[in-house]
Amino acid sequence: xxxxxxxxxxxxxxxxxxxxxxxxxxxxxxxxxxxxxxxxxxxxxxxxxxxxxxxxxxxxxxxxxxxxxxxxxxxxxxxxxxxxxxxxxxxxxxxxxxxxxxxxxxxxxxxxxxxxxxxxxxxxxxxxxxxxxxxxxxxxxxxxxxxxxxxxxxxxxxxxxxxxxxxxxxxxxxxxxxxxxxxxxxxxxxxxxxxxxxxxxxxxxxxxxxxxxxxxxxxxxxxxx
Amino acid sequence: xxxxxxxxxxxxxxxxxxxxxxxxxxxxxxxxxxxxxxxxxxxxxxxxxxxxxxxxxxxxxxxxxxxxxxxxxxxxxxxxxxxxxxxxx
Numbered sequence: 001x002x003x004x005x006x007x008x009x010x011x012x013x014x015x016x017x018x019x020x021x022x023x024x025x026x027x028x029x030x031x032x033x034x035x036x037x038x039x040x041x042x043x044x045x046x047x048x049x050x051x052x053x054x055x056x057x058x059x060x061x062x063x064x065x066x067x068x069x070x071x072x073x074x075x076x077x078x079x080x081x082x083x084x085x086x087x088x089x090x091x092x093x094x095x096x097x098x099x100x101x102x103x104x105x106x107x108x109x110x111x112x113x114x115x116x117x118x119x120x121x122x123x124x125x126x127x128x129x130x131x132x133x134x135x136x137x138x139x140x141x142x143x144x145x146x147x148x149x150x151x152x153x154x155x156x157x158x159x160x161x162x163x164x165x166x167x168x169x170x171x172x173x174x175x176x177x178x179x180x181x182x183x184x185x186x187x188x189x190x191x192x193x194x195x196x197x198x199x200x201x202x203x204x205x206x207x208x209x210x211x212x213x214x215x216x217x218x219x220x221x222x223x224x225x
Numbered sequence: 226x227x228x229x230x231x232x233x234x235x236x237x238x239x240x241x242x243x244x245x246x247x248x249x250x251x252x253x254x255x256x257x258x259x260x261x262x263x264x265x266x267x268x269x270x271x272x273x274x275x276x277x278x279x280x281x282x283x284x285x286x287x288x289x290x291x292x293x294x295x296x297x298x299x300x301x302x303x304x305x306x307x308x309x310x311x312x313x314x
Contacts, residue, residue, distance in 0.1 A: 035305075039305055040305065044314050165312070171310065173307065173310070174310065177312055218311055
């Protein structure tokens with residue numbers, strides 16, 4: 001049975017808007033990094049862009065899956081018992097596929113960021129990490145917890161790297177980047193406890209949004225230069 | 226001391242011209258760019274090919290002038306450097 005852990009129903013529309021904002025911010029960072037890659041011919045910018053494109057795609061897929069599941073769910077009220085069963089199966093399939101792709105894209109994006117932060121350049125190591133991500137998101141019984149646990153762990157590594165970078169650079173932008181990823185790390189920790197109370201999901205989403213807004217501010221400050 | 230990469234050298238050359246009011250004498254540029262004469266001429270011919278810099282004569286003396294493409298490069302390089310520093314890339 002698919003577990004619909006996506007917060008309270010009253011929050012659904014706001015959640016979609018917040019995810020759309022996060023998607024746009026991730027896309028902006030990805031496009032800028034792509035531009036940097038074309039300018040410098042350095043692969044690290046291409047990987048960085050790819051990581052943010054994957055994060056943006058992951059939000060897009062989650063939005064689409066949530067929207068499709070909910071629109072199918074609303075139809076059920078007006079239908080016969082056989083159609084109800086048919087539509088429930090549809091919802092289950094859409095949600096399961098959407099969830100898997102969302103988790104896989106998000107974790108792949110985070111893995112790429114982690115390999116950049118840890119200066120891992122061997123493609124074999126990258127593939128190995130990707131393989132473990134695939135196994136854990138597809139075959140795990142507790143995909144929801146495993147996903148947020150891995151995301152939190154990867155974001156912890158990324159946050160520590162950006163904190164060290166800020167310690168070295170001491171600029172407003174390096175601080176905002178470190179803050180952004182620290183907030184994203186906290187949000188992933190919060191998401192782990194959603195089953196205790198659905199309101200926790202709202203707190204997690206808002207903290208995650210603050211993280212992305214911090215990235216947007218960095219982007220705008222860089223653009224102003 | 227860290228070795229400068231190609232883009233950093235190009236940026237330094239263009240900045241040296243910009244800081245001199247957009248025009249610079251070759252001897253002054255040689256001093257400011259911290260390159261050998263041969264290397265500096267290689268870079269300058271590439272910059273002229275890309276229309277970032279042009280060669281002019283002023284009172285019988287050779288001068289290098291920065292063009293709009295050169296100003297655009299400086300602006301873009303500054304943004305990318307800031308992006309790279311912010312994200313520790």
